Amino acid sequence: MTQYTAPRRDIDFVTNELLDYAGHYRSLPCGEDATPDMVDAIIGEAAKFAEEVLSPLNQSGDQQGCTWQDGEVTTPDGFKEAYKMWVEGGWQGLSHPAEYGGQGLPMSLGLIKSELVGTANWAWGMYPGLSLGAMNTLYVHGDEEQKQTYLGKLCSGEWTGTMCLTEAHCGSDLGQMKTRAELQDDGSYRLNGTKIFISAGEHDLTDNIVHIVLARTPDAPEGTKGISLFIVPKFLPGEDGEIGSRNGVSCGSIEHKMGIHANATCVINFDNATGYMLGEKNEGLAAMFTFMNTARVGTAIQGLAASELAYQNAWPYAMERYSMRALSGTKNRDKAGDAIIHHADVRRMLLTARAFAEGGRAMIYDAAIYADHMLFAPTEAERDAAENELGFLTPILKAFLTETGLESASNAMQVFGGHGYIAEHGMEQIYRDARIATMYEGTTGIQALDLIGRKVVLDGFKLYAAFSKKLYAQGLRSLFKGKRRGYGASLLCYTLGWNWKTVKMLARASRNRDAVSAASYDFLMISGYLSMAYYWSRMAEVAAEALEKNPSDSDFYRAKLETADFYFRRLLPRTRGHASAMDSSTDSVMGMPPERFPLR
Amino acid sequence: MTQYTAPRRDIDFVTNELLDYAGHYRSLPCGEDATPDMVDAIIGEAAKFAEEVLSPLNQSGDQQGCTWQDGEVTTPDGFKEAYKMWVEGGWQGLSHPAEYGGQGLPMSLGLIKSELVGTANWAWGMYPGLSLGAMNTLYVHGDEEQKQTYLGKLCSGEWTGTMCLTEAHCGSDLGQMKTRAELQDDGSYRLNGTKIFISAGEHDLTDNIVHIVLARTPDAPEGTKGISLFIVPKFLPGEDGEIGSRNGVSCGSIEHKMGIHANATCVINFDNATGYMLGEKNEGLAAMFTFMNTARVGTAIQGLAASELAYQNAWPYAMERYSMRALSGTKNRDKAGDAIIHHADVRRMLLTARAFAEGGRAMIYDAAIYADHMLFAPTEAERDAAENELGFLTPILKAFLTETGLESASNAMQVFGGHGYIAEHGMEQIYRDARIATMYEGTTGIQALDLIGRKVVLDGFKLYAAFSKKLYAQGLRSLFKGKRRGYGASLLCYTLGWNWKTVKMLARASRNRDAVSAASYDFLMISGYLSMAYYWSRMAEVAAEALEKNPSDSDFYRAKLETADFYFRRLLPRTRGHASAMDSSTDSVMGMPPERFPLR
Structure with missing residues (x-):
């Protein structure tokens, strides 16, 4: 059985020695409560919860899995009790505003919390995790009444939320979506359709589940421009704010899958379900x-x-x-x-x-x-x-x-x-x-297409140039500072190579647009290795400087330097293979006509 | 659900157009029956069995898995019936001599059969597959009486065999093995010990299972020099050659594992089990x-x-x-x-x-x-x-x-x-x-250590040089022949690079023996990519020549060329990353002392 121990020393190194979270929090309006002591205490408590409550449920949850019967989903033993402790601890609203019952702490602290929870037990963490997505969407796009009705319940963790996007015939290409939402006399909508792959779509952890659903109104334009967002709760809220009558939402089945057995992946049916539009009509995708x-x-x-x-x-x-x-x-x-x-x-x-x-x-x-x-x-x-x-x-x-x-x-x-x-x-x-x-x-x-297409080419290379500059600056600093010069040289060389391959790819793309997509995966992987190299270079500098001060935990810093060495010598060079592939002819991947794939 | 269709055209291409199996079989003493028509018919029948009998049991076998109760293992529905057809078809002894009931066809044909069976349903294929291992061991090391007693039953498929090596505390390092075999007055041995991870160790497909077991006699030297091989049948053979009394061999449990659920991975206990020495004493490992x-x-x-x-x-x-x-x-x-x-x-x-x-x-x-x-x-x-x-x-x-x-x-x-x-x-x-x-x-x-240690360094680079020469010869032929010149150049360059990194590694190894093991994985991966490149270069030549003759299935050859192009442009360049890693300092992987691994 695996066990989880939060890597407190490394988290401390990254937040305090590498990135100066304390200084960052002092600069934030919501950061005044995030004093170093407070941050340390919160991380400590989250680590304890992850290690002592969630980690022991990781293997049993996988083995037991979720069960579905007559539309109801039962989570593995111990999941409900752990969730109750989560709610009592006030963890769900950690990074959401106090006016909706949250603790108003920075988002970054919420991400550290998510790391601790998710490493200990990813399947469990998805229940509150998906809820966070619903909370963020409601917070940004909901009107005040919607926020009052739903956000408080979600922030406290009393209810959870989901995101309902995928349908059987479309995942990434949401423009093909078919779920319909018709306006009713009272201003609400009536939803009909079926969504699949809805993580945490049904469970026994809370009394109510608030689905955020993508659907089309009858008059909507085709494709991605005709999609709107709707709030569709499992139980409609009653007058008192507590749960009222059951809505036309049901879980048709759960998937049998390779892993995350303890998180229910649901087929969710909307049968004349009542929903409320969230944000502007036809702007659901944005x-x-x-x-x-x-x-x-x-x-x-x-x-x-x-x-x-x-x-x-x-x-x-x-x-x-x-x-x-x-x-x-x-x-x-x-x-x-x-x-x-x-x-x-x-x-x-x-x-x-x-x-x-x-x-x-x-x-x-x-x-x-x-x-x-x-x-x-x-x-x-x-x-x-x-x-x-x-x-x-x-x-x-x-x-x-x-x-x-x-x-x-x-x-x-x-x-x-x-x-x-x-x-x-x-x-x-x-x-x-x-x-x-x-x-x-x-x-x-x-992701690779999003990066190279939207974030690089359509952006006119502004962000790409800024990212490259950041890499060069670090490379030069490291090269001339006299420490870990090899890493600086390495970072500079590999970045230059990547830039050059990018220029060549663009030249090919002027003749054949597929040149961009044919290079996209390798482009992304190089970006990843370079981005990680940037941080390993910085971490090596910090560790080398700390060692000069002869600290008590010098072995920690030595291990950091040894790991940096491994990264630069044995992992970063993989970009050479990616660069060659990125640089190769578009035809090598686009040349075979579809009808020749079956021949053998 | 996945389906399997034997890639008959590609098998035909490799055996007949690339490698001239027909000519090869004409040169073999056992090859006279392996005429092209016969080979084609055998592959056709094996393909049919794989596609129609085994492939439909692949998913159901995974879902149902094997069950263990009171020492008995039940295989998934349909496995027993499929095995009966296998025995009736005479498939098990295809490549074993006629004198023991086999069909005496070449080993290579048996490997093609294994591919067809194994691709359709790997978990099922392991039952006859492990038996083949036992058959080969018996055939090479058994005395005539042992062969008469066991090999016929195994060749017919009436019984199956296993190989019992691993113990809980040792897998690769078999010198640590503890299972004991004591000589009895009648010349047999009494075995005691427990083996784990015994694939196909117990099942309901046959009446008897013949275990080939590694064990030590009481007077054996320590380590790998004191290991002998024993035949330990589940049921001792009776006077009539059929099964007699039950031996002290039992299946203690089966493992729950990530995959191959339909193949029983057994703990096998030997409790005063009767065994017979196979081959020479203390030479079991060889x-x-x-x-x-x-x-x-x-x-x-x-x-x-x-x-x-x-x-x-x-x-x-x-x-x-x-x-x-x-x-x-x-x-x-x-x-x-x-x-x-x-x-x-x-x-x-x-x-x-x-x-x-x-x-x-x-x-x-x-x-x-x-x-x-x-x-x-x-x-x-x-x-x-x-x-x-x-x-x-x-x-x-x-x-x-x-x-x-x-x-x-x-x-x-x-x-x-x-x-x-x-x-x-x-x-x-x-x-x-x-x-x-x-x-x-x-x-x-x-494998990587076996390759670089035993097959390269200890061999004095003879096989390594011969392998390199084969690559250069193909590269040069391709380069000067005027077709697919790029692949020839590519093969030459990458091989040269690999040779050069090998020389550098040896120079490092003279100062630090860990230099060899630190490079072993990347060395092996480069060997693999180069070896595959050699065949892709040859296949591209064959396909290009065939296309000149304007054949009816020209699309097949075009697809072959397009796949070769993909290989040379997008897969082979990965060796650059491996070469850099192989070339990097030994310290980058050996430098961190064990006690620093936990620090974080």
Whole structure:
């Protein structure tokens, strides 16, 4: 069985030594309560909840799974009790405004909370996690009455929320959606249709569930321009604000799937369900992006969580499993073999997971600062700038960290050899749970197109140039500062190579538009490796400086430097393969006509 | 649900157009019956059995799994009936000598049969597959009486066999094994101990199971030099050759695991079990390699099977799922979106699986020719040479093809988006079933050490030089022949780069032996990509020549060329990343002391 211990020292390193969260919080209007002591206490309490309440339910939840009967979903044993503690702890509204019952703390602190919860038990964390998406959408697009009616109940955790987008025939291409919403005399709408893949769509944790649903009105234009958002609660709110009559919403079935067994993935049927329009008519898709960006950063956390949980459960095994003698000479004389942590290839797998976990944490925590600025920066220009920056980073975070999370999980399973395949040890569960992360909330391919298409080409390369400049600046600083010069040189070279391949790709794209999509995946992966390299370069600098001061925990900083070394020498060079693929002919991927795919 | 259709055209291409199996069979003493017509008929019948009998049981077998009760294992519905048909068809002894009831056909034909069976239903195929390992071991090391008693029953399929190696505390490091075998007055042995991870160790398909067990006699030297092999049947053979009294062998439990649910992975207890020594005392480990090499090539087939099944079930979905418009303009005007096969990144994933499947098939089928020569070449020198060649290729085939098989399976799941995660479609099962392949029969890390340590360094670079020469010869031929020059140049450059990094690694190794193991994984992966490039280069030549003759199935050859193009431009360049990693400092992976792994 896997266990979770919050990496408090590393979280502290990233928030305080690398990123100066304390200074950042002092600059935020909502940050006055987020004093270093308070932040430390909150992280400590969240860590305790994750370690003591959620982690022990991770394997049993997977084995038991959710069950569906006559429209009702039963979650695994202990889930309801854990959720009750969550509500009592006031965790759900941590980063939402006090006027709706929240605690008004910064969004970034909420993301750290999500990491702790999600690493301990991703399937459980999805119930409050999806609810957060509904809360954000309501907060930004709801009118005051809607907020009063729903947001308070969601902030307290008394009710949960979901996001209903996908239909059987369309996921990414939401323009094809068919669910209909007809206006009633009282101003409400009547919804009919079926949604699939609704995570946390039905459960027994709360008395009510508030669905945020994408649907079309009868007069709506075709495609993505005719989609509106609706609030469709499972139980309509009564006069007193508590639950009233049952609405025409039901769970038709739940999916049997590879992992996240403890989270119900529901088919949700709307049969003349009463709904209320949220935001402007036909602007549902744009409004949806409020949710999508949060959800995508949330899913990036799933990648980080997989790397973290995989690493921290694999190294103890590598210390205690004795097999073969180390090539460099006997290490454990009293044993018939040496601990496998002395074997180079076991180290390679462990260090890969470690580098992805710690690098991913730095990437997400820094992006979280943009999220705070997006909401709370003093001027609109600053808020817009932060939103753009975050928009550029989001597909990188989502796709790169979930892909690397899968690799970490697979590596950690591999460290166990055949034992990694056995359910008892829990390693294969980490992989199965994480495997969805590159598919939902927009596949890696969709993220890659979003990055190169919308965020780079359509943006006129402004954000791309700014991102590149940031990499160059760090590379130059590192190169001339005299420490870790190799990393600076490495960062500069690889960034330059990436820029050059981008220019060449654009030249090809002027003749063939497919050149952009044919390069998109490799472009994204390089962006990811470079982005992570930027943080590893900075982390190495911080660690090297700290070591000069001869600190008591010098071993922590040495481990940081050793992991940075592994990243720059053994992971970052992978971009060479991606660069070659990105640089190769468009025909090599577009050339085969569809009718030749079946021939063999 | 996935379906399997044997890729008859591609099998025909590899056996007849690329490799000249007909000529090869004419040169073999056992090949006279293997006329082209006969080979075609056998492959056709095996394909039919795989498609019609085994493929329909693949998903139901996964869902139902094996059940254990009071030491008895029940296989999923339909498995027993399928096995009966297998026995009636005389499939088990296809490549074993007629004197023991086999059909005496070449080993290579048996490997093609294994591919067809294993791709349709890997979990089912493991029952006869493990039995083959036991048969080979008995055939090579058994005395005549042992062969008469057991081999006939195994060749007919009336009984099955297993290989009992692993114990809870040791897998790869068999020197730590504890199972004991004590000599009895009648010349038999009494075995006591517990083995784990025994695939097909107990089941209801046959009346008897013959375990081949590694154990130590009381006077044996420590470590790998004190291991002997024993035949331990579940039921002792009676006077009449049929089953007699029950032996002290029992199945203590079966494992709950990530995949291959339909194959029982057993804990086997030996309690005063009667066994008979097989081969020479204390030479069990060497004898075991007879089995290991077959098993490893067999596991390489699992990688090929994953790529093949993944590809052939993903392209139909990509043809029928309409989402978004293609960047290069509308393709399906009557639909709300274009078929996703028009999107570059979907093609990238499909072509990756296709290139690995077809390249893997060529690699395995050519290696199978060495396997035939190893057994049947006229002189001992030729047999030894073939064994050495196969020994060099085995770790490459096993590790590289299982790693790429996982990538193919993951890609194919990804093509389905969220639907790929749902059990119903069967895509996630391909991944779960294939995931064991990089772990059992020696992990990828073990294969990498075997390759670089035993097959390269300890061999004094003879096989390595011969392999490199083969690559250069093909590169030069292709370069000067005037067709596909780019592939020739590419093969030459990448091979040269690999050779140069190898020299540098050896220079480092003279100072630090860990330099070899630190480079081993990347060395193996490059060997795999280069080996596959060699076949893609040859296949492209064959296809280009065939096209000049204006054949009726020109589209098949065009698809072959397009897949070759994809391989050379988008997959082979990955070796650049591996080469950089291989070339980097040993310290980057060995530097962190074990006690710093927990720090965070």
